[in-house]
Amino acid sequence: QVQLQESGPGLVKPSETLSLTCFVSGDSITSYYWTWIRQPPGKGLEWIGYVHSSGNTKYNPSLNSRVTISVDTSKNQFSLRLTSVTAADTAVYYCARGTHRFVYWGQGILVTVSS
């Protein structure tokens, strides 16, 4: 059974870096692409980007200069790094498997950007 679990700080200060990790169990991280998606409070879903175990990445141009998604195959996990955060980055962040249709998701982690 494939399971994804996000982890990381729930509170980040403005201008600092948001860092989240998604641990994958029940599947090898080398087999698929892995994606981050977020949902600001009261708003819709936004695709952030994906990573493959080969290191191949693709990001949303709206975040391109601030986002890095990486993979650690030894730990079967992948990570999101978003720099220079503002209140607009406050959201529930989800990790998911795949690049186009997302069957498996983490439960989501709320990250609040506030001083």
Next chain:
Amino acid sequence: DIQMTQSPSSLSASIGDRVTITCQASQDINYFVTWYQKKPGKAPKLLIYDASNVETGVPSRFSGGGSGTDFTFSIRSLQPEDIATYYCQQYGDFPRTFGQGTKVEI
């Protein structure tokens, strides 16, 4: 970016009603559309992929259709557990984009 214009933004229906939601893409995306159900505090659940294919384990009252730029999602007989927000999503191009969501209420 491909814009996905979803309507209505909300609707109220009765148990047993047929509910239909539409999504219009800003450019031709073939049949590369999925539909998700989102409940508060839960991750989205994939219901439909490739515009009309029902995901394994999803009740048959859910259906989807369309191609090109115009897509529909229907619930044949609304059940209490279907109260949620529904989103379309395109994967015809990057970045992947979602519709604004349709909140379905009783």
